[in-house]
Amino acid sequence: MKTYNWGIIGTGFIAQKMAAALLLVPQSKLYAVASRNSSTAANFAATHNCKAYGSYEELANDPDIDIVYIATPHNYHCENTLMCISKGKHVLCEKPFAVNGREVRLMIDAAREKGVFLMEALWTRFNPRVIHAKSSIESGRLGKIKLLTGNLGDLKPFDPENRFFSKQLIGGSLLDMGIYPLFMALFMLGKPKTIKAAAGIGATGVDTNCSITLGYEDDAMAILHSSLVAATDGVCVIHCEKGKIEFGPSIYAPEKVTLVPLEGNPEDITLELTGNYYQYEAIEVIRCIEAGETSSPMWSWDDSIVLIDSMDEIRRQIGLTYEGHDIG
């Protein structure tokens, strides 16, 4: 059985999480990390027992690396991914896949042309509790979804240089946090017929509060919000004709899923999970590559396009622009 060598680009919060998660992924080895700074790379490499590169290009040029995980701020996702694909690497790139639909399509076209695997690292899609909630809906036991509510908000300390608030680093609540409730609505209800959005724009010109209402066939709706200035409950409730499913906190990695039928007793679904849950998406990467698939059927290129196109539309409505990353 082949062992796949992973490289990680970036050394921040999420890079550390994935380095730990890879220990739980079969046929996988964290082989190298790259930072813009040699000593940062060396420190990370010493902690995680891998090779260190002082530039992202050097890592992409290493012929022994099979898969690259991109863990840089949003604005670099497209260029980092294109560079790795051009060197023939498979890529798992953090969410949001890129800043706009045009960039996501460039990445997908490049992967298709090169015949390599590419996926947005939307870890929530691979969480067994979320998958269980989706199967409960699909079983039809609770009837059709009528209303989904979901939110994600955190009171972030204000720092204009930080990627959450910096306009240059594509700050704002929508692309960082609102993406999760939006994903949940798309995953549970599909592509909406209508999108209506409103936002509060903070001192640095990014959305510190964002609200989204999605409209579906019949009278079904999703009501979602995200925030950088309010610690919200992070809960998702899927109200159906014959009961509801509640899960959270948090919407991105729920600790508990509860099925509440209108008739009968509530059922807690406490699936025991291991690790930090980031391993599940990486396991799917290996499965796809072994099967010769370039896009995952679980979170496909089309799924990522629907998600980013929805965020482009929301940005259009709230007037949120990022220099160099126009929504067209």
Ligand SMILES: NC(=O)c1ccc[n+]([C@@H]2O[C@H](COP(=O)([O-])OP(=O)(O)OC[C@H]3O[C@@H](n4cnc5c(N)ncnc54)[C@H](OP(=O)(O)O)[C@@H]3O)[C@@H](O)[C@H]2O)c1
């Ligand atoms: N799936 C999840 O649960 C999850 C959670 C958090 C974040 N994320 C996503 O992961 C990405 C990174 O987030 P993070 O929280 O890990 O960010 P972070 O802690 O700020 O780390 C980002 C890393 O990117 C590199 N980088 C390259 N250019 C940079 C620049 N101009 N400014 C700052 N850093 C730069 C840095 O590594 P070097 O200095 O070593 O080059 C830095 O350590 C984001 O797109 C975010 O949406 C996902």
